[in-house]
Amino acid sequence: MTGSSSMHPLDQATALENLDGSSLRGQFPYAYANMVGPYGGVIAATLLNAVLTHPERQGEPVAMTVNFAAPMAEAAYAVVPKVSRTNRSTQHWTLELCQDEAVVATATVFLAVRRDSWTGADTAMPEVPSPSHIEPLDTRGYMAWVQNYQMRMVQGGFDPSGQTGEQDNALTRMWVRDHPPRPLDFLSLMAISDSFFPRVFIRRQQRMPAGTVSMTTYFHADSEMLRRQGDRDILAEARGGRYYRNYYDQDAELWSSDGDLLATTHQIAYFKG
């Protein structure tokens, strides 16, 4: 499964080769390189891909948690997906990503065959200017992974000049989509869950060592909702919680351009400073 130049970078990065029926092999995704190892969102999407392409898969993703245990080395890696339990309409998976027999990441994925039910939402999409009114972030000089996204900052961006002081909170709102454009699917939605800059950078307006340790995404979108979204911009809002003794948490929502909540996503991250 060699990446061809006609494939989208996300499809190249998340591609897995079936080794022996029980484990899969992936390649270090250089196009999504981050400060140390690859962008966590693309690791998460790759693990999700191992489930979604598995012959035993039943249903669509509803919840996924990924734990980043160590930086991925610039080498091939193995993914071992395991069905923990299959019920009538739900399925639980556990996954490991390893290099040289050592665990680099673990994940759990919950799938369900959804049925119709009462529908509601407790919050509405924030009112913000449409994407066409906001210049995209100039990603030259950013880490490789950022260049695979188009981000239009509504508020709460990072000022690399160092001229902006500490903020009261780390609220960010941005329009985001894959770059080049790619119709939304569960893989790209999972990857975009991790596309916010570290909350501690936004709150303090300074860079420091920081990285996601554990990330959980709840999918409210089903295939039909993803199809309707297509390759349009997603409104992404993230907030910080508490920053205490090397760890802080982030809550975020991803809204469709029609105002439907596609996913909510949470993470805890390490920081030093």
Add this chain to the structure above:
Amino acid sequence: MTGSSSMHPLDQATALENLDGSSLRGQFPYAYANMVGPYGGVIAATLLNAVLTHPERQGEPVAMTVNFAAPMAEAAYAVVPKVSRTNRSTQHWTLELCQDEAVVATATVFLAVRRDSWTGADTAMPEVPSPSHIEPLDTRGYMAWVQNYQMRMVQGGFDPSGQTGEQDNALTRMWVRDHPPRPLDFLSLMAISDSFFPRVFIRRQQRMPAGTVSMTTYFHADSEMLRRQGDRDILAEARGGRYYRNYYDQDAELWSSDGDLLATTHQIAYFKG
């Protein structure tokens, strides 16, 4: 490890017997029985207990995710904790809870040896009346597990009379602690993460089949903060996200009586109706 009447119900419920060095045995916690199987919070606390009492444990819990794959039968169960990765100051665990070789729950736990860092919070504890100004919920007639908590509803309770109509949102604020009182530790904090009534009951003010599928808690409290809290009331706030095709999500915060954020907790739950 037979439960003695002098032990707190939570300590009895979360007790595990070491079988063979690699797996542990627990007993169905009748004192925390729920509609189907036991209260999820006590299953989560029991899995956390398997890590915290393990000889290889390093550090204090920072993040935990539990996936409820099937109802626990009224019988003994086995817990298998596995160290996925130990780093210099962090450790990742993966756990399975099984009955008759079938998986009932899976979990991941992330531990860290925390060090001092910059500290901040993006939000403050909501201003609410003190616990002494609010009558505790009369738990007679509720499921067994509820009777192990003292809950004082500030807003967003459930009206069992059926006389309250659908609400605009499912915001709940309550003071909660173990009953009888028990000094706060990571086990009780993990259990209290799940102590909110289902958001869909609060939003619609009606009962229907509902249950947590996956729950993630981020601990901001360290041992010292837990010690300061002692057995005082915790201010717990929960909100609903989206309710769509059988699943909805909940975000919540647990605040110390001194106004420190002890934990943030998220879950996705099934509902039918």
